[in-house]
Amino acid sequence: MSRPLVCLNYQRGSFSLRALLLLFTGVLLVAVLLASMSASYGYFRQYVSSQLAGHAQDGATAVGLSLSNAIDGRDPVASSSLIDAVFDSGRYLSVEYLDHSGVVVAGRRTGLRKADAPAWFIHFADLPTPVATAQVVRGWQRLGLVNVVSHPGRAYRDLWRIAVALVLSAAVISGIGLLCLWFLLRQTLQPLNALERQAEAIGRREFRQRIRVAGTRELRQVTVAMNTMADQLEKLFYGQARLIQKLRKFNNEDPVTGLASLTAFDQRLKVEVQSEERAAPGVLLIFQLSQFAKFNMSRGRQEGDRLLARLAKIIEHFTSQHADAFAGRRMGASFVLYLPGVSSDDALPWCQSLLADIDDAYSAVANPLAVAVHGGLAPTVDGAGVPELLIAAESALRQAQSQSESGCRLLMPGSGAQLGAExxxxxxxxxxxxxxxxxxxxxxxxxxxxxxxxxxxxxxxxxxxxxxxxxxxxxxxxxxxxxxxxxxxxxxxxxxxxxxxxxxxxxxxxxxxxxxxxxxxxxxxxxxxxxxxxxxxxxxxxxxxxxxxxxxxxxxxxxxxxxxxxxxxxxxxxxxxxxxxxxxxxxxxxxxxxxxxxxxxxxxxxxxxxxxxxxxxxxxxxxxxxxxxxxxxxxxxxxxxxxxxxxxxxxxxxxxxxxxxxxxxxxxx
Missing domain, CATH: 3.20.20.450 (EAL domain)
Structure with missing residues (x-):
C-alpha cells in the first residue's frame, strides 16, 4: 500500500473541533444558567424567609393585642384558650405567653412536621425560624411577652417548587441551546469534513477530489486554497508522468513502430542471455522485409512508416501470446524478437507462422511488387554470448534470403539440451x-x-x-x-x-x-x-x-x-x-x-x-x-x-x- 505524502496526526482520545466547541460553549452555557439559577434561588429563599418572619410577627402582634384588649391577659385560662385557638391553625411551631419573670403563663409548642419537600432539600435549604415578640399590656401595666415562631412547612414546599421549576427550565434551555449549537456547528464546520477527506485523498496521491465552496468566510478561503493546491499537485504529477513517459519512449522505443529500440533490445537481450541471475535457454529471431527500399521509393516514406507500424501490431500480438517475449526494430525493415524458455523445435513453426502473417500483410500493401519476408533463428547455448547469438541468427537470415520465397532458417551455434512444449x-x-x-x-x-x-x-x-x-x-x-x-x-x-x-x-x-x-x-x-x-x-x-x-x-x-x-x-x-x-x-x-x-x-x-x-x-x-x-x-x-x-x-x-x-x-x- 502506498504511504501518504502528508501524514495526518491522529491521537487517541483527542477531541474534534466540533466536540471541543460544544464542550466549551456547553460548559459556559450551563455555568451561566447555574449562576442565574443560584441567584434566583437565593432571591426566592430570602423572600420566603422574610415572608416566614413577617408571618410570625403578624401572629405575635395579633395575640399580643388580643391579650391586651379583648381578653384579660391576667387570666391564665382565657389566655390559654386564645393561644390554643391560634396554635390549632397549624401555621406555628410555637406560641407562648410569658410573664415578667419569664415563666410561661400559657403556650403551645410542636416539632417540624413532614413538609412537602425531600428531606435532603430541607436540610440543604435550612430556612431560619426567627422568634417574633409582642408586648401584652393592660392600661399602663405591662403584663408580659408573647413569643411566636411560624411553621416553615409551606415555605419549604414553595421553595422546593421554585427550585424544581428553576432546574427544569435551566435543563430545557441548556438542551435547546446545545441542540441549536450542535446544528449550527454541524452546518458551519461541515466543510472541515470535506477538507479532511480531501487531505487524506491527497495523502494517497488522489488529486481528483474537490470541495464545494461553502461555510464561513475563513472556511471558504481554506477550501479555495485546498482545491487550488490539489489542482497544482495534480498538474505537477501529470507533468512528471508525461515527462517520464516521453523519456522512456525516447530512450527505449522505436519512434515509428513503438517496439523496443536497438539499444533497449540489446540491453534486455544481454540480461536474458549473459546475466548470471536470469540466464536461461531461448531463441533469437531476426527477420527482414525484402524490397522495402523499392516500396519506400515508389510509395513514399510516410506510407512505409505506416506499413512498419501495421506490422509492429502483428509482432506485438505474437509476443503477447508468449510469456516474457520481447521484440524490437534494428534498422530499416529489419526486426528482432527473443523468445525465452523456448526450444528451437517449438520456435521454428511459431516463427514461420509469424512470418506468414507478416508476409500476407506486406504483400497486400506492396502489390504489384514481388516481396518476401525472411527470418533467421538461433537458439542460445552454454558459453555463447549475445555477439555469438546475433552472428548465428544473421547467418541463418542470409541463408533464408538466398531463397526468393518467404521462409525461416535455423542455425545451431552449438549443442544444448532443450525441452519441447509437450x-x-x-x-x-x-x-x-x-x-x-x-x-x-x-x-x-x-x-x-x-x-x-x-x-x-x-x-x-x-x-x-x-x-x-x-x-x-x-x-x-x-x-x-x-x-x-x-x-x-x-x-x-x-x-x-x-x-x-x-x-x-x-x-x-x-x-x-x-x-x-x-x-x-x-x-x-x-x-x-x-x-x-x-x-x-x-x-x-x-x-x-x-x-x-x-x-x-x-x-x-x-x-x-x-x-x-x-x-x-x-x-x-x-x-x-x-x-x-x-x-x-x-x-x-x-x-x-x-x-x-x-x-x-x-x-x-x-x-x-x-x-x-x-x-x-x-x-x-x-x-x-x-x-x-x-x-x-x-x-x-x-x-x-x-x-x-x-x-x-x-x-x-x-x-x-x-x-x-x-x-x-x-x-x-
Whole structure:
C-alpha cells in the first residue's frame, strides 16, 4: 500500500473541533444558567424567609393585642384558650405567653412536621425560624411577652417548587441551546469534513477530489486554497508522468513502430542471455522485409512508416501470446524478437507462422511488387554470448534470403539440451502432482541494510527439483504461461509461502504472479480466499504484478490490486520499465513499490540514459509515497549508482544469492 505524502496526526482520545466547541460553549452555557439559577434561588429563599418572619410577627402582634384588649391577659385560662385557638391553625411551631419573670403563663409548642419537600432539600435549604415578640399590656401595666415562631412547612414546599421549576427550565434551555449549537456547528464546520477527506485523498496521491465552496468566510478561503493546491499537485504529477513517459519512449522505443529500440533490445537481450541471475535457454529471431527500399521509393516514406507500424501490431500480438517475449526494430525493415524458455523445435513453426502473417500483410500493401519476408533463428547455448547469438541468427537470415520465397532458417551455434512444449507439459504436470516445486528466497537489501545485514524482505522464487538438480523459474515460467499451467503453479506457491509465513512471521516475503494468473478470475478468487484465511499473516506478504500484466489486463489487474488493498496486502509492480505503460496507474492504484527490471539496472554505471530515467522514476514514485526497488544487481558499481539515485532497496547476486527455504518448515502444502 502506498504511504501518504502528508501524514495526518491522529491521537487517541483527542477531541474534534466540533466536540471541543460544544464542550466549551456547553460548559459556559450551563455555568451561566447555574449562576442565574443560584441567584434566583437565593432571591426566592430570602423572600420566603422574610415572608416566614413577617408571618410570625403578624401572629405575635395579633395575640399580643388580643391579650391586651379583648381578653384579660391576667387570666391564665382565657389566655390559654386564645393561644390554643391560634396554635390549632397549624401555621406555628410555637406560641407562648410569658410573664415578667419569664415563666410561661400559657403556650403551645410542636416539632417540624413532614413538609412537602425531600428531606435532603430541607436540610440543604435550612430556612431560619426567627422568634417574633409582642408586648401584652393592660392600661399602663405591662403584663408580659408573647413569643411566636411560624411553621416553615409551606415555605419549604414553595421553595422546593421554585427550585424544581428553576432546574427544569435551566435543563430545557441548556438542551435547546446545545441542540441549536450542535446544528449550527454541524452546518458551519461541515466543510472541515470535506477538507479532511480531501487531505487524506491527497495523502494517497488522489488529486481528483474537490470541495464545494461553502461555510464561513475563513472556511471558504481554506477550501479555495485546498482545491487550488490539489489542482497544482495534480498538474505537477501529470507533468512528471508525461515527462517520464516521453523519456522512456525516447530512450527505449522505436519512434515509428513503438517496439523496443536497438539499444533497449540489446540491453534486455544481454540480461536474458549473459546475466548470471536470469540466464536461461531461448531463441533469437531476426527477420527482414525484402524490397522495402523499392516500396519506400515508389510509395513514399510516410506510407512505409505506416506499413512498419501495421506490422509492429502483428509482432506485438505474437509476443503477447508468449510469456516474457520481447521484440524490437534494428534498422530499416529489419526486426528482432527473443523468445525465452523456448526450444528451437517449438520456435521454428511459431516463427514461420509469424512470418506468414507478416508476409500476407506486406504483400497486400506492396502489390504489384514481388516481396518476401525472411527470418533467421538461433537458439542460445552454454558459453555463447549475445555477439555469438546475433552472428548465428544473421547467418541463418542470409541463408533464408538466398531463397526468393518467404521462409525461416535455423542455425545451431552449438549443442544444448532443450525441452519441447509437450515435454515441458509432462514435466510441469508431474511437478505439480508430486509437489516438486521448491521455495528459494533472495534478500532485498537497502543501502544501509547491506552494512547491517538485515534485509527489507525476501523475494520468493520457485524451482523444480529434478534428479539433475533444480530448474530455475526463468527456465519453466515462460513455457508454463504458454501451456496455461502458471495459475496452478502460483496456487501451490501461495500455499507454501503462507505456510512459511505462519512459522516465520518476522520474515516478510514477496511473490510474483504470472500474467495469466492475474487475468484469471478463478485464480483471483482462490488467492483472496487463501489470504483471508491466513488473517494477519497475509500482511507480511508482498504480491508482485508485472507491469506487462497491468498493461494487457488492466481491468483484472485493477480489480486484484483493490482487493489486495482491502486485505492490507502490499502490492509491487514487478519488472517495471518493460511494460510500456503510461504512469497513470500510479495515480489510480494504491501500490507499495515498483521493482525496476534487470534490463535497466544491468550495467547502469555505464549507461547515462538509464540513470536519468531511473532518477526520474524514483523522484515521481517517492512523491506518490511509492517505494522503488531494483533487481538484477550483480556488481558493486551498479549498487553504488542505484543507492546514489535514491532507491529504497535492491536485490541481485551481488547482494545475496537465492537460497532454499527450510523444507521441514513448509508443512502447509
Amino acid at each position: 515435454a515441458w507439459r509432462v514435466t510441469l504436470q508431474e511437478a505439480l502432482a508430486l509437489k516438486r516445486f521448491a521455495l528459494w528466497l533472495q534478500p532485498v537489501m537497502s543501502c544501509a541494510g547491506l552494512v547491517h545485514g538485515k534485509p527489507l524482505y525476501h523475494q520468493v522464487f520457485s524451482r523444480i527439483n529434478t534428479a539433475d538438480g533444480a530448474l530455475k523459474a526463468a527456465l519453466f515460467v515462460p513455457m508454463a504461461e504458454h501451456l496455461g499451467l502458471i495459475a496452478a503453479i502460483d496456487r501451490q506457491l501461495i500455499r507454501r509461502v503462507l505456510a512459511h509465513l505462519r512459522l516465520r512471521p518476522q520474515m516478510p516475503l514477496a511473490i510474483s504472479l504470472g500474467n495469466a494468473s492475474v487475468k484469471d478470475p478463478k485464480f483471483q478468487q482462490d488467492l483472496l480466499a487463501e489470504l483471508k484465511a491466513a488473517g494477519a499473516v497475509a500482511r507480511n506478504l508482498w504480491v508482485g504484478i508485472s507491469e506487462l500484466a497491468i498493461h494487457r489486463h488492466r481491468e483484472a489487474a485493477t480489480r486484484l490490486v483493490q482487493s489486495l488493498n482491502d486485505l492490507q496486502v502490499s502490492v509491487v509492480v514487478d519488472r517495471f520499465g518493460v511494460g510500456g505503460v503510461p504512469f497513470s496507474y500510479l495515480k489510480n492504484l494504491r501500490l507499495e513499490a515498483l521493482r525496476i527490471d534487470n534490463s535497466f539496472t544491468h550495467g547502469i554505471d555505464e549507461h547515462g540514459d538509464n540513470r536519468f530515467f531511473l532518477k526520474s522514476v524514483v523522484d515521481i514514485a517517492h512523491s506518490r509515497g511509492v517505494k522503488v526497488f531494483a533487481s538484477g544487481v550483480e556488481t558493486v558499481e551498479e549498487f553504488k549508482v542505484l543507492c546514489n539515485l535514491g532507491i529504497d532497496g535492491a536485490m541481485g547476486y551481488h547482494l545475496g544469492r537465492p537460497f532454499t527455504a527450510d523444507n521441514h518448515q513448509l508443512t502447509g502444502e
